[in-house]
Amino acid sequence: SPLLLASVGVVCTPMVMVFSSTVNPSGFEMATAVCVWTGGLALVLDHSERPPRILIASTGLAATAMVLSRGLSPFWLLVTGASLAALAPRAVLVLARNRSVRLASFGVAAVSVMAVAYVFWAHALDVLPAGLPIAKGTPVLKVVELAVGRTDVFYQQAVGAFGWQETSPPLLVLGAWMAAGSLIVLLGLISGSRRHVAVVLALIVASFVVPVVLMVSQYSSVQGLVWQARDGYPLFGGVILVAGAIAFRKGTLCLSILGPDGTVSTAFRRIILVIAIGVGIVQLGDVLWALRRYSVGLGTTVNPFDRVPGNWSPPIGTATVVAICVVAVVAYGWWIVRLSESQLRLYAGAAGADVAGAEAATGDLSVGGLP
Numbered sequence: 001s002p003l004l005l006a007s008v009g010v011v012c013t014p015m016v017m018v019f020s021s022t023v024n025p026s027g028f029e030m031a032t033a034v035c036v037w038t039g040g041l042a043l044v045l046d047h048s049e050r051p052p053r054i055l056i057a058s059t060g061l062a063a064t065a066m067v068l069s070r071g072l073s074p075f076w077l078l079v080t081g082a083s084l085a086a087l088a089p090r091a092v093l094v095l096a097r098n099r100s101v102r103l104a105s106f107g108v109a110a111v112s113v114m115a116v117a118y119v120f121w122a123h124a125l126d127v128l129p130a131g132l133p134i135a136k137g138t139p140v141l142k143v144v145e146l147a148v149g150r151t152d153v154f155y156q157q158a159v160g161a162f163g164w165q166e167t168s169p170p171l172l173v174l175g176a177w178m179a180a181g182s183l184i185v186l187l188g189l190i191s192g193s194r195r196h197v198a199v200v201l202a203l204i205v206a207s208f209v210v211p212v213v214l215m216v217s218q219y220s221s222v223q224g225l226v227w228q229a230r231d232g233y234p235l236f237g238g239v240i241l242v243a244g245a246i247a248f249r250k251g252t253l254c255l256s257i258l259g260p261d262g263t264v265s266t267a268f269r270r271i272i273l274v275i276a277i278g279v280g281i282v283q284l285g286d287v288l289w290a291l292r293r294y295s296v297g298l299g300t301t302v303n304p305f306d307r308v309p310g311n312w313s314p315p316i317g318t319a320t321v322v323a324i325c326v327v328a329v330v331a332y333g334w335w336i337v338r339l340s341e342s343q344l345r346l347y348a349g350a351a352g353a354d355v356a357g358a359e360a361a362t363g364d365l366s367v368g369g370l371p
Contacts, residue, residue, distance in 0.1 A: 001045065002344035003184055006272055007244025008038060009279045009336045010180045011237045014160030014169070014286035019230060026230040029069035033076065033234035034241070035062035040084045041245040043101075048091035053100050060104030066234075067108070067115045071124035074116050076234035077108075079206070083238060086199050087246075133224045140216065147215045147225055154211070157229035158236065160286040167293045173285040180278030181240050183271065188243030196246040200239060207236040264341045272340045276333035284329045291321065 011034060019027030039059030043051055067077050085092045095101045119125060134143060156168040159177045185204075189197050211232045215225045229236075292304040295311050295318060305318055314321045 001041070001245040001247070001249065002268070002340055003187065003244040003247045003271075003275075004038065004041065004241070005339045005343055006275045006279075006336050007184050007240050008034060009332070010177070010184060010244075010275060011240045013158060013177065014283060015158055015230065016233070017283070018160065018162070025069045026233075029066060029073055029076075030230065030233045030237070032062045032066035032069065033080070033237060035059070036066055036077065036080055037234075037238050037241045040080065041087075041241065043095060044084050044088040044091040045245060045249070048088070048094045051095060051098060051101060056098075056100045056104050060108055063108045064111045067112045071119050072231065073234075074112050074119065077112065079235060080238060083199055083203060083242065086202075087196060087242070127218045127226045134219055143216050143219050143225070144212060147212045147227075148208075150225065150227070151208070154227070154229045154232075158233070159282065160290075162286075162290045162293055167290065167298065169282075169286050170289055173282050173289070176278045176281035176285070180275045180282070183275060183278075184240055184247070185243040187247040187271070188245075191248050192243075192246035193249070196242075196249075200243050200246070203235070203239045203242060207232065207239055210235060264344055268344065269337075269341070272337050276336045279336065280329045280333040283332070284325055287325050288322065291318065 016027070016030045016034075020031045021027070036059060039055060039062060042055060043059060047055060063077060067073050096105075134146065156174065159169050159174055161168050185200065188200055192200065211227055215227045219225055288304060291314075292302060295304050295313055296302075296306050296308045297311070299308075301308055304322075
């Protein structure tokens, strides 16, 4: 899947980086969710016949860790598994005959049962009244309207809101992430098969509906709407990962983004470059915005290098931190481009062999394509 690597870069937003660098269960759940999605997609789409044991073990370990993270983690793991099965039901049946896969699945199932039992025993699904207050007796339809109206807040949080969620990302960062994520989803919907497109569309709808249903179901007990983007990340993060995994999977489409000499076409280079630049803008822009928050505050001063009374500066200096971040982001974007191009060449080689075999057998190029 030539876009899956770039999709991981897009879905690992600054929010994921921030929560994963602190001690809290949300960061652990989000990090393991990315691993479960990517490992599961590789298994069902590419390695169902002879799955590598290291891929089985790493995916199973990630699923085991994820299901133990938070109260809703078992539910998100169930949604992930159902989505993977819907993508490639025949591949799932083939994987089920593999002894290593059965052992890993048994381990994940056993731990999941214990996790669910603990969730109910410890009342881990109880919600603290720390969200948007709602007056008692508010009609349900009004509550639904308020829940839907918070979509923009969740979007800002998903990209990367800092502090106590009072520091939203600048518009440039929000726009760059939307451009990169939308491009991947659009390419997946255009080039994917009907079954794969249906799964992506179902995940998109669920990403909007499930949070609203959960918020409305809890509002009466806590007199408010309690939800943050991190709570539903394992669901909406799967939208981009699945879309990236299904894009350009048909052999003829994959070959169309290669040049006549087998090199990566200019069109695909630009696609990857746009995604990599978007990821770079998002990561660098958000960290500079956070640096501004902590160094000069949320007032009228925007320049993080400015001097204000009582300001804070990093121990190694603001300029040094910015320079390190710029180098890291450029290297990260270059890495995404290089790995994506290498992945495309590998997949195109397999697709080309498949198309050539089909053409030799039938004389019709249109039947080419990997299963």
